Amino acid sequence: MRIEQHPVLEFRRGKKIKFTFDGKEYVGYEGETIAAALHAAGIRVMRESPVLHRPRGLFCAIGNCSSCLMTVNGEPNVRICVEKLRPGMVVESQKGKGVVYAAGN
Amino acid sequence: MLAVDGIPTPEDLAAKIPPPERLAKGPVVIAECFQPIPCDPCSHACPRQAIGPFEDINEIPQVDYDKCNGCGQCITRCPGLALFVVDLTYSEKEALVKLPYEFLPLPAEGQEVTGMNRAGEKVCRARVVKVVATEKMDKTAVVWLAVPKELAMEVRHFVITHV
């Protein structure tokens, strides 16, 4: 949920940006992270753990803990807590470890 | 007990309440700072030097109640929001409590709010007398509350409740 009024802070949001999460379209703002845009839309489950298949979300928000890895524009293991939202991004929850297919494989 | 639940005991408070003779004279600061921490803005805040100067920034503020005139300029300088001004002479039945407030919405002058004590319990209806929020105060407003006189040393916060 977005904060509209705050006693100390003023939030200057950038331009509106469209992106998709698991095939559905959402709107975020330029300058915010993918994690922020997803949270604003109430989405907190980012991936499924590789072995026990447990849901995982955001934890550290500084790119340190790897809890929030997602597949972005086809690239797995993106730390969405530090990756900025860009227009047209295709964000997908990640299942498993994430495999990179190199050309020729 | 402060260290255990965040609530000062009556003994903690006893040392912070000015003598009755001083309270009878009008507004005065109550410095609810109980722990030596490295912090000294209050000692620089008072135009009449009623607090400080400190020799060591870990000193607990001691108020010179003869110098303090209850102007309240120190309230927004305290990073711990631990300074209050109490005026027991406000009216026959009511006392005035000036407290720091950093929430939205700010109440309106004349509005009825619910006074809370240091444990966060609702203790009375209170009336907002004045809301001071200048640019220099940098988002810490000072709200003047008229409260029942017997609760002048109890009410330290309020919530806006819609009736």
Place this chain on the structure above:
Amino acid sequence: MQQEISFVEIAVIGGGPAGLCAALEAANAGARVILLDRQDRLGGQLIKQTHRFFGSRSHRASERGINIAAELTGQVISHPLIEALTGATVFGFYEDGVLGVEQEGRVFYLKPSRVIVATGASEKNLAFPNNDLPGIYGAGAVQTLVNVYGILPGKRVLMVGAGNIGVIVSYQLLQAGMEVAAIVEAAPRIGAYWVHAAKVRRAGVPIYTSHTIKRAYGEQEVEEAVIWQLDEQGQPVPGTEKDFAVDTICLSVGLSPLVELLAQAGCRLAYVPQLGGHVPLRDANLQTTVPGVYVAGDAAGVEEASAAMMEGALAGLHAAYSLGYGRAGYEDRRRELQHQLDSLRSGPVGEKIRTGLARVLAG
């Protein structure tokens, strides 16, 4: 493949309070500084500190952290001797003193004459059943969501940890419009400054010391948390459980210094619980056991931001001095900064830091 290596005078890694002050102090002495930060803006964790800082005038007491961040960042960016690179991750500190840097997919190498490592710290986790459920965050992560991006992670939160961060973030969540169900603290006493505890308490937030979280419940996300009491031996007491219907749990159970680069550089580290974990040995100028490599801020030991700023300044001053800059007035400035740092640590709340520092200070 041939790689270009740029020779620089002083590299500062990390643009938080320590790194910003290190860069400014060194550049003000006349040294050329390159400041690297992996985030896309400078300020480190200062950019979400909406509360007024403690300390004295020289530590910018009574100013809000966000304003300090803006002022320091402005000074750094406009300084002719500082080149500040954001989105620049230092990924390696090689044995010949070369730093590997990645910025927007581009890799380059630096060979600085002096390096100041001000990489900060990361949040610790806590073991309890279901602690991996979405909706459980480090307190600093929630502070970023709320105070940097203006987004609430949920409606009602349980805060675990009553140190300064736990209590301050609880207050900030109240300000932002969340309900704080309770703060729990395993220790028998509140670790935060009591004035912070008093202001959340009077706003109606109960603080349970000698309590910890027993487990979280929820299928896909947190729906409930159960806490229980700890006895004098720190053992949970069955039958004392309390349930909270919360959609968010914040963990504020300490920070670990980020010392990977210092370890790669070959700095001698020691495990010092009072400082948060493994930290480098250093002298009074913050120089580690590897000559020319300095540490400052939380990477040197977890402490308040005001102390980080003073440490950064001391490290920056000495790094510049050792390269021949700022000779005039050096001793006076060093003494002044040291005095400002000591005064922050001199009281009873500085005892833990003093004990920790006694184990890592040499020379």
